[in-house]
Amino acid sequence: MQPLILRRAGFITQAAKYSRYYSTRFGYSHSRSLVFSNFGQPEKVLKLHSYSIAPPYDDIINVRFIASPINPADINQIEGVYPEKPEFTLGLGTGDKSAVPGNEGLVEIVSCGSKVNPSIRPGQWAIMSGPNFGTWRTYAQAKESNLIMIPNKEGISPVQAATVSVNPSTAYRMLKDFVGLGAGDYFVQNAANSGVGRSAIQIGRIWGLKSINIVRDRPDIDKLKEELRALGGTEVITESEAKDRRYIARITGGQPVKLALNCVGGESATNLARILGQSGHLVTYGAMAKSPFSVPASALIFKNICCHGFWISAWSKENEAAKSQMITQIFDWIRDGEFRDTPYEVTRWSEDTELDTLIEPVKKGISEYSGRKGIFVMEED
Ligand SMILES: NC(=O)c1ccc[n+]([C@@H]2O[C@H](COP(=O)([O-])OP(=O)(O)OC[C@H]3O[C@@H](n4cnc5c(N)ncnc54)[C@H](OP(=O)(O)O)[C@@H]3O)[C@@H](O)[C@H]2O)c1
Structure with missing residues (x-):
């Protein structure tokens, strides 16, 4: 029944195949996100927030995060000592204006508004085209300009795709x-x-x-x-x-x-x-x-x-085409076995993962001799 409702509303394409992503019969999906309202030490300022995401319309693309790394710059950004500042907004339904941390990440396209380029289809992978998107969450809405599409994900792991752009x-x-x-x-x-x-x-x-x-x-x-x-x-x-x-x-x-x-x-x-x-x-x-x-x-x-x-x-802001070419080249090296992963440690993020579990790898990310990059891997619900 649900796919029928969605199709009639004209909100998404391939609704039947991807209807599993929708938690309500009206096509809303549920996102869980780390957020912060003030700059400071991550363990003091990060909170976990849940909110609903409407079906996409016009040029909006609904995406599901698959993996998001924890880079030193993300932590510096939360601390307020990084030159790129995220946008603090009431748009997520938090009481205070909040921002979502995380700059790098891999998403899967879930559904597209009617004006989205038809070459972008549910199931495809994409990475963020620039900083400040807010990648430490499970679902989000994006525009095509926020994304670099990955035309061929064959032979690339989610972690490799999520960590290629920085x-x-x-x-x-x-x-x-x-x-x-x-x-x-x-x-x-x-x-x-x-x-x-x-x-x-x-x-x-x-x-x-x-x-x-x-x-x-x-x-x-x-x-x-x-x-x-x-x-x-x-x-x-x-x-x-x-x-x-x-x-x-x-x-x-x-x-x-x-x-x-x-x-x-x-x-x-x-x-x-x-x-x-x-x-x-x-x-x-x-x-x-x-x-x-x-x-x-x-x-x-x-x-x-x-x-x-x-x-x-x-560099990325000025060199969009060259960035895509470079990423294609790095993926080719990965497929050929020429380029290996940096050691990493996965924190699984599911519907019931608690704030303390999510903050732990962020705290480790700023400690010295940590040896392994932290990465959130979001489990499909
Ligand atoms: N400018 C850019 O475009 C750009 C892009 C990517 C990254 N970065 C920056 O590059 C740095 C590394 O990023 P990453 O993701 O590669 O980091 P990473 O994998 O987490 O590695 C951190 C490195 O820093 C070393 N380190 C930590 N604390 C140190 C200290 N007090 N003195 C000397 N070395 C220390 C660590 O060595 P030990 O094992 O000895 O602790 C490790 O080699 C960060 O500052 C990041 O913001 C900049």
């Missing part, structure tokens, strides 16, 4: 856009065990680049070194080993290091500037140590080091 994409751009690197050229990076770092190692290997990968010392350092070498890192060294210039010269055989990727700041970043060769480029994309860094005057004057910053959010 970390692998950032690594890809930084290796490609700042200096011409050819096969056999060296780059160096700190926090090489991060999501971005592991992506840079693998993309570098695919493009024939050599990498010096710096990580912080820890009790199981040999295991981590082995893991990153297995991804294709040419050499993996600790922060203290990286301070020994002769050791670095032995690794490179005196070849200049052309590019440095800085995730950390502080002393670690200063050391990257020292490692770079003549006219090398230092690209900063993270500030995990929360500490500014200095670049020795000699590196600027005599070595002509060039310093840049990179932000995937800003």
